[in-house]
Amino acid sequence: MKYVIARTAGEALGALTLENGKALIMAGGSDIMVELIEEKRSEDILIDVTQAKDMKGIRVENEHLVIGAAATMTEIHTNPIVKEYFPSLAKGTGSVGSLQIRNSATLAGNVVSAQPAADGAMALAPLNAQFVVLTTQGTKIVPFSEMYAGIGKSSLDPHREVIKEIRIPLSEPDEKASFIRLELRKSLSLPMLSVSAMLKYKEGRVEWSRICMAPVGVGPVRALKAEEYLWGKELTPTVMAKAGELAAENAAFRSNPLRGSKEYRRHSLPVLVRRALEDIADQLGVL
Amino acid sequence: MENLNVTVNGKFYSVQVDPSIRLVDFIRDNLFLTGTKVGCGKGECGACTVIMNGVSVNSCLIPVMRAEGADIETIEGLSDGGRLHPIQEEFIEKGAIQCGFCTPGMIMSAKALLDQNINPTVDEVREALGGNICRCTGYVKIEEAVLCAAERMRNEGK
Numbered sequence A: 001m002k003y004v005i006a007r008t009a010g011e012a013l014g015a016l017t018l019e020n021g022k023a024l025i026m027a028g029g030s031d032i033m034v035e036l037i038e039e040k041r042s043e044d045i046l047i048d049v050t051q052a053k054d055m056k057g058i059r060v061e062n063e064h065l066v067i068g069a070a071a072t073m074t075e076i077h078t079n080p081i082v083k084e085y086f087p088s089l090a091k092g093t094g095s096v097g098s099l100q101i102r103n104s105a106t107l108a109g110n111v112v113s114a115q116p117a118a119d120g121a122m123a124l125a126p127l128n129a130q131f132v133v134l135t136t137q138g139t140k141i142v143p144f145s146e147m148y149a150g151i152g153k154s155s156l157d158p159h160r161e162v163i164k165e166i167r168i169p170l171s172e173p174d175e176k177a178s179f180i181r182l183e184l185r186k187s188l189s190l191p192m193l194s195v196s197a198m199l200k201y202k203e204g205r206v207e208w209s210r211i212c213m214a215p216v217g218v219g220p221v222r223a224l225k226a227e228e229y230l231w232g233k234e235l236t237p238t239v240m241a242k243a244g245e246l247a248a249e250n251a252a253f254r255s256n257p258l259r260g261s262k263e264y265r266r267h268s269l270p271v272l273v274r275r276a277l278e279d280i281a282d283q284l285g286v287l
Numbered sequence B: 001m002e003n004l005n006v007t008v009n010g011k012f013y014s015v016q017v018d019p020s021i022r023l024v025d026f027i028r029d030n031l032f033l034t035g036t037k038v039g040c041g042k043g044e045c046g047a048c049t050v051i052m053n054g055v056s057v058n059s060c061l062i063p064v065m066r067a068e069g070a071d072i073e074t075i076e077g078l079s080d081g082g083r084l085h086p087i088q089e090e091f092i093e094k095g096a097i098q099c100g101f102c103t104p105g106m107i108m109s110a111k112a113l114l115d116q117n118i119n120p121t122v123d124e125v126r127e128a129l130g131g132n133i134c135r136c137t138g139y140v141k142i143e144e145a146v147l148c149a150a151e152r153m154r155n156e157g158k
């Protein structure tokens, strides 16, 4: 095996291009290493981007929060700007795996691994993020909603494309987000269910909302029925409970031997959606 | 084979390694520092925890070449010429060890925490050790040992 340490995003793309589909981009590696060990994957060449200077760091630029694709979960979780604008993202990135994993795993990797209930990806899902991706044809911008091609399958090709950074439009004071997980234990365990949401509340009405749920399909699944229902409504206890019920209509529940039966999940999801909305209402000071 | 430059427990190594191995394999099989254990081999137990550039990591998930230029601490680096580190002493004192398999990882997670925060809350200790699983002792004594070690280190001005 060959191991290349890329110093910049451009260098990583150059190395990928040179190897013409035979090399794989790797950031934290917490998923890739397990797949390699378990022989679910074999790779001849790994391109490590953890040292790529222009892929590190978290900053505000042009009204966007910019998170380098090589920034670790811990760096995001503890970053003061993230905490200020997107406390739900700080919470989600702080819920992944364990501290040791968060010290190397990345948010970009969490999305590319495409596991539906990934905490980092779920917390990011309603924030309208865009991915800046370097390809041989130039730089492309991929919205979060187009990042998933299947369970465990990204729409990006990590043998040919490099995510440089994630850009999130900064939230206005009347826009709040929430991330909630139903968990068996806090560390080292995937949630039984998770819900994330963001909405804009103007003059006592919901102007727009984005509600995401997992694991109920491919990647974070949008609760479109609930979002449509919330449009123009006041956030009252009845409205939030009703939105929770409607959310289940967009979810496909499956049983998991460790993390809850289909029926249990079906009953719990409306409660979680309601709690996420209550959390937002609380942040907005309307409850 | 590729050349690797790495500092482990304060000692600098410049060696040829197979780039496909994990950091834990290098530590155990090349340097013979067998205090670092392999439990699950996939990031779920913390037995392989070492400190890399100041933060705790699972050495079973780190490709060896990522350690290029890094500063690594393992359990063997903790004692000072035969004198145990306060965290080690408190683990013994409080009975926070039974079979001992999880202990090096637990202690390295605790050390990474106390190096940055000498006055942690119970929740901070739990967060720092949440990635380490013990199948014998339970966690009460371990938590106690870390909190007592922190107190001692504060008093000793370490």
Ligand code: FES
Pocket: B037, B038, B039, B040, B041, B042, B043, B044, B045, B046, B047, B048, B049, B058, B059, B060, B061
């Ligand atoms: S052996 Fe590394 S986490 Fe279990």
Ligand code: FES
Pocket: B096, B097, B098, B099, B100, B101, B102, B103, B133, B134, B135, B136, B137
């Ligand atoms: S003492 Fe045996 S696993 Fe912890």
